[in-house]
Amino acid sequence: MTLETEQDWKSIVHRCFRCGYCKFTHSYSDFNCPSYKKYRFETYSTGGRMWLIFGLINGDIQWSQNLSNVLYACTTCGNCVENCRFEKFNSFIVDFIEAARAEAVKAGFCPEKQKLLLERTMNSEMFNPYGEQNSDNADLKKEYDLPDNAEWVYFIGCTSNYRQKKLRDATLRLLKKAKIDFTLIDEHCCCSPIIRTGQITPVKDFIDYNITQIKKTGASKVITSCAGCYRTIKKDWLKFGAEYEFEVLHTLELVKQLLDDGKIKIKSEYNKTVTYHDPCHIGRHVGLYEEPREVYKQIPGINFVEMKRNRENAWCCGAGGGVKIGYPDWAVEISKERVEEAKETGATVLSSTCPFCRTNLSDANEKHELGLEVIDLIEILDQLEIEINDSNLI
Secondary structure (H helix, E strand, O other): OOOOOHHHHHHHHOOOOOOOHHHEOOOOOOEOOHHHHHHOOHHHOHHHHHHHHHHHHHOOOOOOHHHHHHHHOOOOOOHHHHHOOOHHHHOOHHHHHHHHHHHHHHOOOOOHHHHHHHHHHHOOOOOOOOOOOOOOOHHHHHHOOOOOOOOEEEOOOHHHHHOOHHHHHHHHHHHHHOOOOEEOOOOOOOOHHHHHOOOOOOHHHHHHHHHHHHHHHOOOEEEEOOHHHHHHHHHHHHHOOOOOOOEEEEHHHHHHHHHHOOOEEEOOOOOOEEEEOOOOOOOOOOOOOHHHHHHHOOOOOOEEEOOOOOHHHOOOOOOOOOHHHHOHHHHHHHHHHHHHHHHHOOOOEEEEOOHHHHHHHHHHHHHOOOOOEEEEHHHHHHOOOEEEOOOOOO
């Protein structure tokens, strides 16, 4: 279902009557909304935002910077979706917030810090939200002796390519070790940051560019180690009218497939206690909960433990929805709570499958000297001996 008319919006948003389920877990034992927990004011709950949006649609209130700040003080983690009791309404909640932000942009009320995401991404020397010189990945192709045409394209993503290079390099080594027929493209941002912040004007052009680059390789499959890129390519590109025939996988899905099919076997042990943080983009937004856990549990020697809040009720890392750039101190505050929860399990390693989560969890871990090792699943696998039994993928 798409929201194509004002009346569609009114009829759906009006179904929220602020029951409060969106603010707490099912057991009412803890907050599930980082924004409400921070501000303790109904307006900063999902129900409060829905009524603000309804007021805007209905003409009862007008745009202001304060109103815009309420809409942007949300990680769009989607935990409210999991706890909302209205099934015909809840699947649209994150879409409503992102669409309302797009209206804020049109009205000239996008916060200044979030505007940087668009300015950098649109810069012809950058094409990424970090303001780094664009890499066409030609040097990496040469370093790893990659072909121009291949079955797979590894879509690195801006965070891995410009901030979490250890994860990028670990992924490249793993794909080579497993003899995957893959290549790289001159990728531009997948557009997740500007979509989340409502700055959607150039999105279709960026999508078309990336699809064109992928098609040039002849690839039938695209793989990424970034949860944000995965959700964006798999879901958001289609929302913006993209047409493509390639399959989209997260690296954890490929690893699981290779392990399940007996094509790779992990030979060495990882004798550490590990807990897993569910990224919002591949957890609540896409539904990959058990797949990463099944991979961790196949690592010899690992002691895998769960945090109190996990799967659909996992506490957000605090970085998403433009919060990391817009409210950096608060983003780390949210993450601190998650790292402390990980520490309570007795784990020495906090692992995830998202470079953005890895960044913010690491920031909190280092700032507050919490003493955990924060590392991606692929980085763990990169440290281990892997036996290749069959390099041919199904």
